[in-house]
Amino acid sequence: MTVIVASDLDRTLIYSTAALGLTMPDPVAPRLLCVEVHESKPLSYMTETAAGLLAELSADPGAVFVPTTTRTRKQYQRIRFPGRPAKYAICANGGQLLVDGIPDRDWRRQVAARLAAESVPLEEMHAHLMSVTDPAWLRKARVAEDLFAYLVVERALVPAEWIKTLAEWSEARGWTVSLQGRKIYAVPRPLTKSAAMHEVARRTEATSTLAAGDSLLDADLLLAADTAWRPGHGELADAGWTAPHVTTLAQAGVLAGEEIVRAFTREVARLGTPAA
DSSP: OOEEEEEOOBTTTBEEGGGOOOOSOGGGOOOEEEEEEETTEEEEEEEHHHHHHHHHHHHOTTEEEEEBOSSOHHHHTTBOOSSSOOSEEEEGGGTEEEETTEEOHHHHHHHHHHHHHHSOOHHHHHHHHHHHOOTTTEEEEEEETTTEEEEEEOGGGSOHHHHHHHHHHHHTTTEEEEEETTEEEEEETTOOHHHHHHHHHHHHTOSEEEEEOOSGGGHHHHHHSSEEEEOSSSHHHHHTOOOTTEEEOSOOTHHHHHHHHHHHHHHHHHHHSOOO
């Protein structure tokens, strides 16, 4: 038995200070473990309980933990998870498949072929994005891995109608728009986490797939998994999104991350138990 455990990272498994959601009294707040440092400052956290469970999960011979993120390779490589290093990691929303930390060239070629066939070029999308963006609320504009674009914005100043109009324009050209915190992502529709997860499942001859995520860019991953979870926060929660095999958690913030790892651990144990 081999079970793929593909989890989104930011606001699903790991949390910035702003996303922790520590609403309980200080004396009963969970102990936290820093798992990411950026520019010599702590950036992302898990609860110590979640970190311990993840270390146990990564040591389970029947489980293949696959970090799955829209982050670039460089951004992903800042993270230091507890336990055994993941053999496979999915970055750039499925555009990069890392094997022992090295980008898989065959996978990148397959991705490039799908993008060319099913969506307008990145250059066209990026040019449109910059032409309609208001400098009054734009803070940064980036192109990631030559695959997709994103903006860092002052979210409170971005008109909701602007996002809706951009999403409609992008949809007609094979792209998806997702608002996550202070970032607006424009991602080619064929660029999916689910496709990369299926590739890892094929290579490992996995018998089951588990997944978790909080954003619209995670929806395809959750739908493609045999069993999945989403936290009580994020784009999917705001939209009331669910599916029959997706468990909606009541927890939000870093405690949702802990519950997700706990659910992964329980399900891997259940799948590994021989039938009576």
